[in-house]
Amino acid sequence: MKGALLSTDGLGVRYGSFTALSEVSLSIGANTIHSVIGPNGAGKTTLFHALTGRVRPSAGRIDFNGHDITALTDDRRVRRGLARSFQVTSLFHRLSVRENLRLAAQGRTPWQALKMWQPAERNQDATAIADSILERLELTRVAGRSAEELSHGQQRRLEVGMAMASRPLLILLDEPTSGMGIDDIATMKRLIADLGRDHTVLFIEHNMGIVMDISDRVTVMQSGRKLVEGAPGEIRDNPEVRRAYLGSMMTGGRA
Amino acid sequence: MDRPIFHFALAALVALLLPFFIRSGTLATEVLVFAIAAAGCNLLLGYTGLLSFGQGIFFGLGSYTLGLALIHTTLPLLPTLVLAMIVGSVVAIVIGALSIRRQGVYFVMLTLAFAQLFYFLAYTFSDITGGDNGLIGIPRRGIGPLALNSSWSYYGFVAVIFLISFAALQRIATSTFGRTLLAIRYNGERAQAIGFPVRAFKIAAFAVSGAVTGLAGALHALLIGIAPLSDIDYHMSESLLVMTIIGGTGNLFGSVLGAAFYLIVSDTLSAIWPRWLLLLGALLIVLALFIQKGIWGLIESGVGIVRGRRGGPDAMAPGVSGSERP
Incomplete structure (x- = not known):
């Protein structure tokens, strides 16, 4: 082993x-x-x-x-x-699918998110990770929709994606x-x-x-x-x- | 409709047009001062999901700081305003850090308790604050060659500060930081689970809110020439929360609308009937029952309906715009 x-x-x-x-x-x-x-x-x-x-x-x-x-x-x-997903889906329901993943990717370096002057999209690492996970989960097509609009199966995949995004x-x-x-x-x-x-x-x-x-x-x-x-x-x-x-x-x- | 530059243009339009609709320079200035404070309140309520009764404390301390500095020192005006922001921010950090140790109702109760505490502190230490009478005789110092003696010249000064504050808050709200706050508001548990130290972010939100509210309080004291006890009263917190909610939470321009609406309606009603607060109460009930997204939400759905008829795409689609209710 x-x-x-x-x-x-x-x-x-x-x-x-x-x-x-x-x-x-x-x-x-x-x-x-x-x-x-x-x-x-x-x-x-x-x-x-x-x-x-x-x-x-x-x-x-x-x-x-x-x-x-x-x-x-x-x-x-x-x-x-170390990252986890939840048994009961726990997403940012009102935010877009891409934003959910961008936040999760940002979570690995949270103190950088304290930058009050930097527009969110400027962090290219986080957006790039979000995009690659979208592709891997086959959610690119619905990236702009809010998480609450996804089907149950898609939400469960996104739930797993949230854990993947911090590159654990x-x-x-x-x-x-x-x-x-x-x-x-x-x-x-x-x-x-x-x-x-x-x-x-x-x-x-x-x-x-x-x-x-x-x-x-x-x-x-x-x-x-x-x-x-x-x-x-x-x-x-x-x-x-x-x-x-x-x-x-x-x-x-x-x- | 969601683009920050559009909202900034609207705010600039308000600052530009107010003098044409309001005859009193004092009332017009008050609208902008409270718009700043309500926007600061919105950062906590609309973006972070924190219903704080501490806003009056930061506002009142801003008033006292400016009053004491201008009366007892020879400090120029702008550094005085910065000082008021620092005091507001530091106290907000302390109160925020202690209050967010509890959630929900207990958080609100803690901020309310602090509000009472600071009110009675100001009341008790009347040697410093003037107690019941307020801190009177605050001189309105000009900036270099610019005298701010007339009510409209002071309005111009406040308008500039209002627009700077509004732009700064917009920038903060759309930053990585602001978007994280929104995530915390929607699902704090998940925000923590994906790695954000949620408490630290809430305290940072308090720091910004305290600075902005302290600035508004300072401008208010400078406007009326005294730092009244009512500036630090918990009714002040209540008024600021009401303005924020009337305007629409999660949208900074909504706060401008909320402040304008609250002050102008109060002013109009009080001229009609001495028991005008009764009418204001009734109006608030209607708003709370039927227009939960506030005035901004009302405008958004209005625009949505018009666009929907024309078959515009996704006119009603929810987004990050913050038309959501708390």
């Missing part, structure tokens, strides 16, 4: 007296696609919140790219090369296919596999077809803990996992 880009050690998150996450130790290899699966309430999104700095872990530590980032705020982690080392996708139709899911699957070529990808997903086909490693979570971890084949045949999922969802993956 390649060197770890992100690793956690005994990570735990408590909300009051409720333990949402406990004793999670992960190791995400550089340039791998790593998926996190598990039933609802298993702590997958909480894990993401802790990794991106949205919630403070109550225990454990997080190392990213050779640095301890446990105490860093979420915006600082973006500058270190590690990209975290929280259920990128949530609410998508079959055609859109196939597009998203190609996109994630494609992202894996020049990024490290960690994603939460319920669609087993995608998980089994494009993941290098799969982590299964249950009740806030890591149940097992392994290659897709091992996970599929693991009796514990089958029990956790009641067997029913593990039949996918024929692509």
Whole structure:
């Protein structure tokens, strides 16, 4: 296995007296696609919140790219090369698609955005990145429309694009296919596999077809803990996992 | 219709035409002074989504700073105005930094609490501020050979400052900074998630707003020759917010319209009936219920309808123009 880009050690998150996450130790290899699966309430999104700095872990530590980032705020982690997308689409709905991506690209160097005298379009780095992502997501045609006018599938792609725009080392996708139709899911699957070529990808997903086909490693979570971890084949045949999922969802993956 | 240069031309037109429609030089000047303050308020409310009752503090401190400087020192006028901007900005940074630690209702309550605090400070330290009577006897110093004695010569001076401020605010609003503020207004959570330190940007918005509002307060004190206690009253914050909302949030020229409308209507109504505030209240209710995008929004949809009939493209399409309500 390649060197770890992100690793956690005994990570735990408590909300009051409720333990949402406990004793999670992960190791995400550089340039791998790593998926996190598990039933609802298993702590997958909480894990993401802790990794991106949205919630403070109550225990454990997080190392990213050779640095301890446990105490860093979420915006600082973006500058270190960590970006995420949301399970519930969270865009700047009133702004144009291109502006959404330009802002996300600018987010990597946020202090430059304090320049009150510089017209926004003058930052050619940010606009160039926005344009290249528009092309990659096949959204160039709708670049001028406001984000709220896009179809659900397009919004989900833009949601992923927002995470890509900061040129992260590690990209975290929280259920990128949530609410998508079959055609859109196939597009998203190609996109994630494609992202894996020049990024490290960690994603939460319920669609087993995608998980089994494009993941290098799969982590299964249950009740806030890591149940097992392994290659897709091992996970599929693991009796514990089958029990956790009641067997029913593990039949996918024929692509 | 969304181009900054067009809005600047409209603002210049207002400054140019006001003297032909308003007989009182004082009222005309007041319109421009409050247009500056409302535009400063708009930067927080319309662009950043922050409903701040602190505006009266910055306005009042601008008034007092100018008054104290002109009475007690020999400082020329322009440095005095700069000083008022610095005081407004610094206090805005402190109040902003403390208030944005909370969001929504609690943020508003904090700014309101600061407004009360500063009002009573000004009231209590009457040796410095003149208390209830205001700081009286502020001399109106000219600039070099330019005497600003007559009300219309002072109007000209204020008009120039108004246009400079308006252009500067426009530049800021369309800058990388302004566009980031807009993003924060629409979705602060996402702005933070894509890497923006949202708090720092909000504080920076306060700094600009405080400077602009302090400048307006200074010009107001210079206009009436005193720095009245009412300049730092929380009613001042209220009036500035009302002007901003009437005009239309998220659009700087809307603030000019809002200030003009508020002051001219108040002036007209007060001549008709001593209980004119009642009428103003009723008018505000109508605006809040039916014209939420303010006067500018009304004009935009008017133009949209006319263009729509002619089949113009995307006349009603939403954009960054800021015709959105808060």
